[in-house]
Amino acid sequence: MSYKRVVITEFGGPEVLKMIEDTQLPGPKSGEVRVKVLVTSAAFTDVMIRKGKYPDVKEKPPFSPGYDMVGVVDKLGEGVTRLKVGQCVADLTITGAYSEYLCLPESRLTPVPEGLDPAEAVSLVLSYVTAYQMLHRVAKVKRGQRILVHGAGGAVGTAMLQLGKLLDLDMYGTASKSKHELIKQLGATPIDYKSENFVELIHTLTGDGVNAVFDPIGGDNFKRSFRTLRRGGKLVAYGFYNAVL
Numbered sequence: 399m400s401y402k403r404v405v406i407t408e409f410g411g412p413e414v415l416k417m418i419e420d421t422q423l424p425g426p427k428s429g430e431v432r433v434k435v436l437v438t439s440a441a442f443t444d445v446m447i448r449k450g451k452y453p454d455v456k457e458k459p460p461f462s463p464g465y466d467m468v469g470v471v472d473k474l475g476e477g478v479t480r481l482k483v484g485q486c487v488a489d490l491t492i493t494g495a496y497s498e499y500l501c502l503p504e505s506r507l508t509p510v511p512e513g514l515d516p517a518e519a520v521s522l523v524l525s526y527v528t529a530y531q532m533l534h535r536v537a538k539v540k541r542g543q544r545i546l547v548h549g550a551g552g553a554v555g556t557a558m559l560q561l562g563k564l565l566d567l568d569m570y571g572t573a574s575k576s577k578h579e580l581i582k583q584l585g586a587t588p589i590d591y592k593s594e595n596f597v598e599l600i601h602t603l604t605g606d607g608v609n610a611v612f613d614p615i616g617g618d619n620f621k622r623s624f625r626t627l628r629r630g631g632k633l634v635a636y637g638f639y640n641a642v643l
């Protein structure tokens with residue numbers, strides 16, 4: 399049976415993404431399962447990989463991108479005992495998920511509870527885990543503290559705001575004007591990074607700055623973010639958006 403997958407033919411813009419058809423389904427090796435992919439995402443990290451600017455991916459094209467996925471176990475390899483055919487699973491694949499089928503070690507896969515929408519579940523794998531780790535394990539924010547989130551209207555940014563609301567954080571988020579209504583609905587004060595000086599505005603609005611700032615923009619933005627902090631605050635730098643575009 400044939401199956402389709404997307405490959406990057408060379409590093410570059412969206413035009414390097416091509417759909418190909420492989421003539422034979424991959425077979426799971428010992429300890430692996432074959433997964434029929436239901437959903438994957440198109441995150442900014444996939445853009446970095448497509449452009450060859452993601453430090454952790456050393457593969458050279460052609461290869462299939464796709465950082466995360468939720469799918470259904472379709473075939474078991476020898477020795478697989480934990481998972482069953484038909485079970486819903488998730489994985490942070492890093493590459494490979496832009497495919498109808500792929501084989502993965504059983505040990506990597508996380509069972510997805512029944513009844514969840516696969517498209518909602520896949521948002522947890524990369525974007526929400528990143529947001530959760532930064533809030534709770536890196537910055538260790540405490541209930542009621544104040545944070546600034548850059549790219550607040552994006553995938554990780556909106557996850558940060560939703561998780562921050564659960565902690566009653568006082569939140570500020572930079573984004574383009576068109577996303578300001580969304581940011582307000584998520585409980586934060588929007589700042590237009592294109593027309594406003596976020597360093598000055600944070601100090602005007604808060605008095606003494608924020609407890610933590612989360613910055614995926616990079617370059618000069620890190621220095622400016624540092625200046626929004628109150629004494630003892632934390633700058634969490636987790637990307638270099640500007641250097642990729």
Ligand SMILES: NC(=O)c1ccc[n+]([C@@H]2O[C@H](COP(=O)([O-])OP(=O)(O)OC[C@H]3O[C@@H](n4cnc5c(N)ncnc54)[C@H](OP(=O)(O)O)[C@@H]3O)[C@@H](O)[C@H]2O)c1
Binds near residue numbers: 525549591
């Ligand atoms: N370290 C990690 O583990 C990790 C994991 C996941 C993602 N990341 C990084 O996190 C970043 C966001 O990823 P994502 O998937 O959430 O991307 P995304 O959905 O594309 O969101 C990025 C957002 O940033 C906004 N933006 C662009 N330039 C900005 C600036 N100068 N100031 C403020 N906002 C700006 C964008 O749009 P608007 O202009 O429309 O508001 C967009 O909403 C990327 O740099 C990615 O590499 C890191």
